[in-house]
Amino acid sequence: MAYTHVQTFNPEILYAFDPLNEAGNCSKTHSHNFLEISILLEGEADYLVDGSRQDLRTGTVMLFNPGVKHAERQKEGTFSHQLHIGLTNVSLNGLPRNHFPNKRALLDLGCYADAFMEKAWRVTKEFNEQRSEYQLMGKGLILEMLGLLLRSLEDGSDNTLPPALSQTAVRQQHLVNHAVYYLENHHSEEITLEQLAQQLFVSPAHLS
Amino acid sequence: MAYTHVQTFNPEILYAFDPLNEAGNCSKTHSHNFLEISILLEGEADYLVDGSRQDLRTGTVMLFNPGVKHAERQKEGTFSHQLHIGLTNVSLNGLPRNHFPNKRALLDLGCYADAFMEKAWRVTKEFNEQRSEYQLMGKGLILEMLGLLLRSLEDGSDNTLPPALSQTAVRQQHLVNHAVYYLENHHSEEITLEQLAQQLFVSPAHLS
Structure with missing residues (x-):
């Protein structure tokens, strides 16, 4: 069974922004009441994720379900270029509102990683250039990215929760x-x- | 002003199928009460479009607004591979429901043609393979295709109608x-x- 019912699946994009972080940048431990996807487009970053501090590299993808705590800091001599996407109105079969089925925030996209990163870069370009209909283009790209995330979570991943709703x-x-x-x-x-x-x-x- | 309000723009995909037409295939003159996009992926076809018979080649894109009559036939010694996409629940600012702003069905996508065809082929692949979440992937791709169509119609095209609603x-x-x-x-x-x-x-x- 698919996680999405295609006609009614219509997430709202709260933001898509791509900060360049220099040494010294940091964020306190926080969580959201919506869904956030964070992608390391370039560079490296030190993240508090899944309960421990981790040095993350280019190509890392994190998906924070509502309430999942995270923090980041940029160590001396490093930089990072990240894309953060905030989403609400996300309804997946059998899961609470705005929740994806991943247990851990750190994802392994396997064979979908390259296609996912290509789309992440195109979202970045669309939101920076703001040409006509860029929000529609961004929405199309982000739906594809969500499809790839769900595929990677369905492909025998050990990072997938069973349906949580009664x-x-x-x-x-x-x-x-x-x-x-x-x-x-x-x-x-x-x-x-x-x-x-x-x-x-x-x-x-x-x-x- | 953008044609779409991104949160509420949520078209329904009625169908996406890609017939292979051999000589002798033909369809009577007809129209739909929804929006149809027809794309010549490969080969050539003889279409009644915009009031006249035309020999169309690979890469041709047609967008039929509701009520717009069209027909096709496959001449001796020719074949075509086409992708047809039916859409409803399409709401563009200032236009009647399910209408795009093009005057003529035959479109010139200019610099967006290659990106559009690439997506058309990927929609074809998704709907034929029917892997998990293929409908979500198809929806994402089709939203991008609609974005490219609107961009091409906004770029100083002579094929664009002014807003029609009061x-x-x-x-x-x-x-x-x-x-x-x-x-x-x-x-x-x-x-x-x-x-x-x-x-x-x-x-x-x-x-x-």
């Missing part, structure tokens, strides 16, 4: 996704809660 | 897009029409 929560998730989908596809009509409920085979009280 | 209709379009967006981002809460109306600064009667 059956009831999964049913609720599907109900909400389909309500949004129905609304998206009936823009031009007048819709009542009764009609929406009828489409979803629930009582209107369920939706109000 | 100011009232544009306001209505924004209202609906924002309602969908609000619903998407408040899944887990109980939402009443009153709260939604409050967010959008309209009366609940507007939404029911």
Whole structure:
């Protein structure tokens, strides 16, 4: 089963920025209430990730689920060029909102690493150049990057959590996704809660 | 101004298939009530497009807005490999639902042609191989293709229509897009029409 339901999977990109970090740069230990992907485009960085300090090199990819603590610092004589992407409105089958199925933040993309980095560089270029429709191009590229991340996590990875939601929560998730989908596809009509409920085979009280 | 509002722009892919056409293949004149993109990946084809019969070559891209008539036939001694993509739930600023701003179906992608064809081939590969998350990968690629189409239409093209909607209709379009967006981002809460109306600064009667 795919993690995504393609029609209703519509993440919001909160930011995509690519700082150049010089020696002395550092961030305190923090976490987010959304999803963050951090990519070392160039250079090296010292990260607190998965509970320990690690020296990370070019090509490292980290995916921080909500609440996962991390920090970084730039050691003397080093620099790094990183891309950080913040995402919300991420709904994967069987997982809590804005969660990916990885246990550890440090990812091993295996055979998908080169394609992933190529897209990361193109996102960087789009967001820096800001040509017309750059946000749409960025969204397309980021959806592909998420697809590659999910593929790498599905390919017999030991870094994949089993579905975390109860059956009831999964049913609720599907109900909400389909309500949004129905609304998206009936823009031009007048819709009542009764009609929406009828489409979803629930009582209107369920939706109000 | 961009044609797309990136958070709420969420097209649905109705199909993406790539027939191999041999001599004798033909389709009657027809149109769709959605958006169709047709791409000559390989070979040549005889199309009725923009009101006349035309011999089209590898690399030709056509974008049929709803209601735009077209037909094709495969002449003796020729073949073609085409990719057809059907899309609905397409909302561009100032344009009727499922409409792109092109006057003629035959497009000239100029400097975006190579990048567009590369993505068309990758969509073809994804939908034929059907590996995990291929629909998500396809969606990402198709969003990029739409971005390239819009860029080519914005770059001083003589094939671009001015916005067709009235100011009232544009306001209505924004209202609906924002309602969908609000619903998407408040899944887990109980939402009443009153709260939604409050967010959008309209009366609940507007939404029911």
